[in-house]
Amino acid sequence: MKNNETLITAEGLEELKNELEDLKLVKRKEISEKIKVALAFGDISENAEYDEAKNEQANVEARIAKLEQMIKSAKVIKATKQKGIVSIGSKVQIKDLEFDETMEYTIVGSAEADPFKGKISNVSPLGKALLEKKIGDIIEVASPAGDMIKYEILTV
The missing domain is CATH 3.10.50.30 (Transcription elongation factor, GreA/GreB, C-terminal domain)
Known part of the structure; x- marks a missing residue:
């Protein structure tokens, strides 16, 4: 296995893709709305809602970057055909x-x-x-x- 490969089952890869899609299409919009609402409160220097939304945004963007890297480097693993022998996927x-x-x-x-x-x-x-x-x-x-x-x- 290469150091940059992500060993994953086909089911696991699908789960990562679904999570990535949810973060990009749903979570980003939710956070954007939270930021807009927080900005409406005025002064952002002492605005806890704004700080919290920006921190959440940073966490989501970091997770998106990590998921994209994992998907890009994914190597789908399959259970071996050796019946009765434990392998990845078993x-x-x-x-x-x-x-x-x-x-x-x-x-x-x-x-x-x-x-x-x-x-x-x-x-x-x-x-x-x-x-x-x-x-x-x-x-x-x-x-x-x-x-x-x-x-x-x-x-x-």
């Missing part, structure tokens, strides 16, 4: 052997990782440990506290 069901808890994750590029949606990055400790493993393998991953957690791969 949906994996694992079992925490200590707590007998089952979890399901999709391994994605870091640009679209969202643990709350069950998407973990291929460069995260768990993601790295899962890559190239197969059903039945036991992996160990260091927790943030430093303890080693054992997982068994149930399905890929």
Whole structure:
């Protein structure tokens, strides 16, 4: 992988494009209106609404620039055809052997990782440990506290 490439699934790329479109077409207009309203209050040197709107505008423009760069450098990844082997794009069901808890994750590029949606990055400790493993393998991953957690791969 080249340093400037953004590894992403086709679904993740579509989400980025939708977010970019929303920011450009909707959010920019909303912020423009907020700035107009704030300017109507008069003196901008002590105008909190104006300052807040300008800060929001700067944040949105920064996010737009970041999204455009990510989309430009996107390399769409596909799950490998090797059945039962974990790769980027794979949906994996694992079992925490200590707590007998089952979890399901999709391994994605870091640009679209969202643990709350069950998407973990291929460069995260768990993601790295899962890559190239197969059903039945036991992996160990260091927790943030430093303890080693054992997982068994149930399905890929």
